[in-house]
Structure formats: structure tokens, C-alpha cells
Amino acid sequence: MTSVFGLAPEARGVPVVPVVVIEEAADAVPLARALVAGGLPLIEVTLRTPAALDAVRAVAAEVPEAVVGAGTVVSAAGVAEAVGAGARFLVSPGWTDRLLGAMRESGVPFLPGVSTASEVVTLLERGVRDMKFFPAEAAGGVPYLKSLAGPLPQARFCPTGGVSLASAPAYLALPNVGCVGGTWMLPPDALAARDWARIEALARGAAALRAPAGAPVSLRER
Numbered sequence: 001m002t003s004v005f006g007l008a009p010e011a012r013g014v015p016v017v018p019v020v021v022i023e024e025a026a027d028a029v030p031l032a033r034a035l036v037a038g039g040l041p042l043i044e045v046t047l048r049t050p051a052a053l054d055a056v057r058a059v060a061a062e063v064p065e066a067v068v069g070a071g072t073v074v075s076a077a078g079v080a081e082a083v084g085a086g087a088r089f090l091v092s093p094g095w096t097d098r099l100l101g102a103m104r105e106s107g108v109p110f111l112p113g114v115s116t117a118s119e120v121v122t123l124l125e126r127g128v129r130d131m132k133f134f135p136a137e138a139a140g141g142v143p144y145l146k147s148l149a150g151p152l153p154q155a156r157f158c159p160t161g162g163v164s165l166a167s168a169p170a171y172l173a174l175p176n177v178g179c180v181g182g183t184w185m186l187p188p189d190a191l192a193a194r195d196w197a198r199i200e201a202l203a204r205g206a207a208a209l210r211a212p213a214g215a216p217v218s219l220r221e222r
């Protein structure tokens, strides 16, 4: 099965997935270029705004160095729209069997969101090992993931939700963490001011975080 954490020769390991909420599709390309220049080629554009699909399309077409994916994918229709726009991976805050089926059929790597041990066990039962842990800080943070690593070492997580530059290293040091996701390198005021230089600098700080203790995030080419 294609996996976000699956190793492949062409894969690019990164410790951090920036989570983008974009209001203006025209900002997507300069924003993606700033993130790539700062060392964050994986970019998750959340399907929360009317501009999101156009943003995915623009980055897919104009920023070949970026690997653009879609976040906040909560329906089968969202899966189809995201992949149609060029999303190369899919992330959801939670999952259902219907959504999981659509993500599987999409042919691109995906991270369904979980926040409890039972959800992890259920996904493992479905043959899925790579998951987003959401909302990471609110759902128990590092101690919770550390506790899951004992009984469920086969599950691999991308903790997202409330993660910061300060808290990311503790997550990345866990054996069951392959990356962290977050918005801290995209402050709303920097986005509003189109301050791409500041975003690039913040991305550079995120990219400099130590590689995860678990296998790094990587993406098979489609």
C-alpha cells in the first residue's frame, strides 16, 4: 500500500508538514515558494476555504519542487476534488469507513486522523499504519503517544494540532512519530502582509528540526 511514511528511493524526508489555510488563491504560489525555499517541500493545503482547490491546482502546476497535498479532507467528494486538483497526499482530522475507502481508492498516500487507542486499533485492523494524531496537544500530546508506542508499536503518527517549534522536538524524538504538522511557520499576520521572507525564515527554523526518530515522512511519486 502506498504510504506517507513508506520509504522510496525518490522520497524526500522532511520533519515538518506546514498546514496552510489559504484565503486568496493568488497567494498560493509565492507562499509555496517561500516554504520550499525554507526547506519544507511538503505542503498541506486545508480544504477549509473557497480558495483551497485553486491553491492546490496552482501549486501543483507552478511549483514543481513542492509536494502539495490536501488537509481537512472529510468526505469522499473532497477526496475526488483534491486529487483532481493535483493533491499528492491527503490528510483528514478523523475518518469513517466511507472516507477511508475513498482515500484508498484515490491512489495517493493518506493520513487519517485519530485521537484514541481504539481508533488506532481499528485502523490497524483495516491495514492502515500511518495516521495523523489530531488534535495532538489537546488529545494528550507526547505522553499519550509515548503510551501508545508500547502496545501499538506498529502505528506511526504525524501529530498535528497545537504543535509548536518548542514542542515539536519532543514529538520527533518518539519512535512512533514520522513527522509533525503545524501552522506555526505561517502566522496569520505574515500571511495577511504577504511577508514571504518571514515565512521562509520560519520555515527554515522548522526544517532545521532534528529528523524524526521514526522513519522520516516520504512520498512515493505517483
Ligand SMILES: O=C(O)C(=O)C[C@H](O)[C@H](O)COP(=O)(O)O
Residues within 6 Å of the ligand: 019, 046, 071, 072, 073, 091, 092, 093, 134, 160, 161, 162, 163, 181, 182, 183, 184
Ligand atoms: O483539519 C485538518 O485536517 C487539519 O489539518 C487541522 C490542522 O491539523 C490543525 O488546524 C493544525 O493547526 P495548529 O493547531 O494551528 O497547528
